[in-house]
Structure formats: structure tokens, C-alpha cells
Amino acid sequence: MLRRIRLIVALVFFILITLLFLDFTGTLHGWFGWLAKIQFLPAVLALNVGVILLWVVLTLVFGRVYCSVICPLGVFQDVVSWFSGRRKKKKYRFSYSPAVSWLRYGVLGVFIIAMIAGIGSVVALLAPYSSYGRIVSNLFAPVYQWGNNVLAYFAERSDSYAFYETSVWLKSLPTFIIAAGTFVVLVVLAWRNGRTYCNTICPIGTVLGFFSRYSLFRPEIDAEKCTNCSLCSRKCKAACINYKDHRIDYSRCVTCMDCIDSCKHGAISYKYRFGKKEIKETSETGNTNNARRSFLTGMGLVLVSSAVKAQEKKVDGGLAVILDKKVPARMTPLVPPGAKGLRNMRTHCTGCQLCVSVCPNQVLRPSTKLETLMQPEMSYERGYCRPECTKCSEVCPAGAILKLTPADKSATQIGHAVWVEKNCVPLRDKVACGNCARHCPTGAITMVPSDADDADSLKIPVVNVERCIGCGACENLCPARPFSAIYVEGHEQHRTI
Known part of the structure; x- marks a missing residue:
């Protein structure tokens, strides 16, 4: 049950965040623009202390729920991994591997230095939310816009203005290449090994992983009930379950609940680390803790449907479209009003x-x-x-x-x-x-x-x-x-x- 709730909420967040990048009319931002502002790195750069504290506290209580529910890049990897599993027809295809700590903290160090030094290109390259945004904007958005233009073509011939045509063009070749490269790397890693990127490269995952070591609620293995069947380890896309020693690396665990769902002996439960209260969840019992359910259900309140109505594009009456303009050589780049400089x-x-x-x-x-x-x-x-x-x-x-x-x-x-x-x-x-x-x-x-x-x-x-x-x-x-x-x-x- 816990896994099902997590999947539903994660999928809703993932679809809505993706639509924010696809919606060229800006209609959805009035409803769901806050989903971008609760992403961890944007909140840090905006000095949004409330959001930062929210994720730190939630991680200390429940583990890395941000990575498994809110982060669109994390959910995207889960989607790729799911398709890979169905194609290979292997329900259990992962295995435990030790943490590559030198790489995790090395990338985090480079990331922090780049932030302090103001090297935005390095920060943008490593940030998970930004990486997903580039993938959607450069690879998925053109397909979405072409689909819109097809609908606009037929709508125009039906005397309808429900859709309007938008131009599709390559805004930046280097950014497109980076987005395509990131997409290929992520798909290959997720296809083969699940959450490899999250637990070896992602700096946000490393930071939250530090706090999740001390989370109050977390999956734990009961050594007395465990038969060392290794099903949990082979189902863990974070490769963080050492079934032989009955240990879980909580810095890499993303609280996906897959291990609990796969255990057929009730040996894994989501429990309070300092007490005896536990949340047993297997395919046989299906019991859940009310507090945990309330938390995830609360997050699911964003399930509000919004009809996307395209707005009529404003153009200067009577003016012909001016094409083939070339970019002048500006000595100082132009950035939008509100950027300050x-x-x-x-x-x-x-x-x-x-x-x-x-x-x-x-x-x-x-x-x-x-x-x-x-x-x-x-x-x-x-x-x-x-x-x-x-x-x-x-x-x-x-x-x-x-x-x-x-x-x-x-x-x-x-x-x-x-x-x-x-x-x-x-x-x-x-x-x-x-x-x-x-x-x-x-x-x-x-x-x-x-x-x-x-x-x-x-x-x-x-x-x-x-x-x-x-x-x-x-x-x-x-x-x-x-x-x-x-x-x-x-x-x-x-x-x-």
C-alpha cells in the first residue's frame, strides 16, 4: 500500500512538472508554478529558507522522499527502469554494490565550489531539476508543439480558435547537445542499473543522503525473519541493501518501498528507529501506518485537474513576420528585467x-x-x-x-x-x-x-x-x-x- 501511494503521488508530480516545461501558453504556471519553487536547488539559490527547512525536516523524519516523489529526474529514471524491467521480463535484476563515496563527495565538492565561484554552467550541468528541464524543453517540447500545430491546422479549418500555431525552432545548439547527451546517459544508466545517477553523481542526492542516515522512519530488516533469499536486494534500484549482513545504506535509500513490497516473509518493515512501533508491509498483509499514509495522502492534494486552454497569440496588426534577422554583436549580453544584472x-x-x-x-x-x-x-x-x-x-x-x-x-x-x-x-x-x-x-x-x-x-x-x-x-x-x-x-x- 505504501508503495502504491508513493507511485501515484510521484507520477502526479512528475506529469505536472513536465507540463510546466511543455506549456508555452503559461496557463499552468498560475496553478502549479509552486512545484518548480519547491525543488531543492532553486530554493537554495532563492534563499527560500522555508522550503529548505521543509525538505531537511522531512528527510530527517521519513528519509529521501524528495528523491522518490518530488524530483522529476529521479522519477524519470524510475520510469525508464520500469520499462527496462518489463522488456527484460526480469522482476528482480539489481544487486547490492558498495557506495562510491569518493565520487559522490567529489562531485558535491565541485558543485559547491562552482556555486560559490558563480560558475553557473557547472551548477546547471549537475543540478537534477535543471537537467530534466533541459531534456523536456529541448527534446520533448518540439514534439509537443508540433502536435499542437497539427491540432491548430485542423481547428482553423473548422473555424475554431481553441488552438493556435506556434513556431518550433532550435534556440541553442550547445544546449540541445547537452540535453541530448544527458538524456542518453540517464537512460543508459537507469535502463541497466536504476538509480545509479542519483547515488553517484547527483549533488542534491548526496546532501539529502547525509540527512537520511538519521531519519526517524526507515525500512529495516528483521534478521530473525530473513531467509537470505536476496529478493529485496535484487529489487532495490538504489543498490543499497546488503541482504547478507541484513543492512541498508540509508544515505542511498530513496524510500521507494520496493523492498517491502517484494519481501515474502515479512522481514522488512518501515519502522520508527528508536522504538518498537513498525509499519509492516508485505504483499500478504498490506498493513500501513496511519501517520505515514496521512503524510503521503496530504502530498496528494495536488491532484487538481486543470483544463489547459490556449490563449490567442498577440501580434501587431498588419505587420508581416520579419524573418532572417541576424544576431548583432553585443558587447554586453541582455538579461530579463527582474534579473537586476x-x-x-x-x-x-x-x-x-x-x-x-x-x-x-x-x-x-x-x-x-x-x-x-x-x-x-x-x-x-x-x-x-x-x-x-x-x-x-x-x-x-x-x-x-x-x-x-x-x-x-x-x-x-x-x-x-x-x-x-x-x-x-x-x-x-x-x-x-x-x-x-x-x-x-x-x-x-x-x-x-x-x-x-x-x-x-x-x-x-x-x-x-x-x-x-x-x-x-x-x-x-x-x-x-x-x-x-x-x-x-x-x-x-x-x-x-
């Missing part, structure tokens, strides 16, 4: 791609620079950062992009526009334009005569850098190809105007 982004971002997935204007994409690899940067080839949109600040779980209102965003200067004379259409093609000034939401661009002595000469833009907020409307809507005649240069530290 480059330093805050580098030290807090986990590279999970949640903000990239939810950006409705396709402004955000993962960085390809080594020092900020996989962290979000802004570019305006496909859209611009609309002042009324605050989606990225609403979904960020790690404090890399702080939540702000549209009014605050409109007063935040993330960069300023720079005019490139040689690309400007009035001077290059001798035709009137003015797109940049016409669409500037802050009125920071004014058109003036190109010839100061001739008031009727073609007009060119002049930028008031004190009013410009760096939204990129001018850069995106500029008709010059392949490079815009006006582009946004970023600020290392954001300013309030």
Missing part, C-alpha cells in the same frame, strides 16, 4: 529553461557562452520584450529573475538602443521609414531630418538613452536586413528610470 543571473540561475519555455515572444534563449552556458539571454530576431509581459519573472524558481509588475518592468532599463547609420533604410535605400520611433513604447526615439539644413530631407532616428528601457521593439521591427539599423546594447547592472 549579469551578476545576479550568473550566481542564481540553474539553467532549467523554464523561463525560455514560457516566453511568449520568443525573446529568451539559452546562452552559448562558456561562463553563462545554458542560462537565459535575450535577443530580438523573433520578437521583442513587451512591457506588459512578466511571464519569466513569475515562473523563475531560483531568484535569478525576481518577480515584478508591468509598471516596475516599464521603469527598468536593461540596456539602451544604438543606431547603426550604415544600415538605416532612409540613408541606404533613400526611402522613408520611422518604424523604430513609431513602435517605441517609451517614446525614446525621435525622427529628425537627416540633413540639418533641409527640413524636408528623409528623417533618421535619434535615441534618448535616458528613456530607453532596452525592450528591443526597435531592433525587432526594423526592416533592415540582415542586421537591424538599430540594436540594443545590454547593461551589466540594470537601472531604474
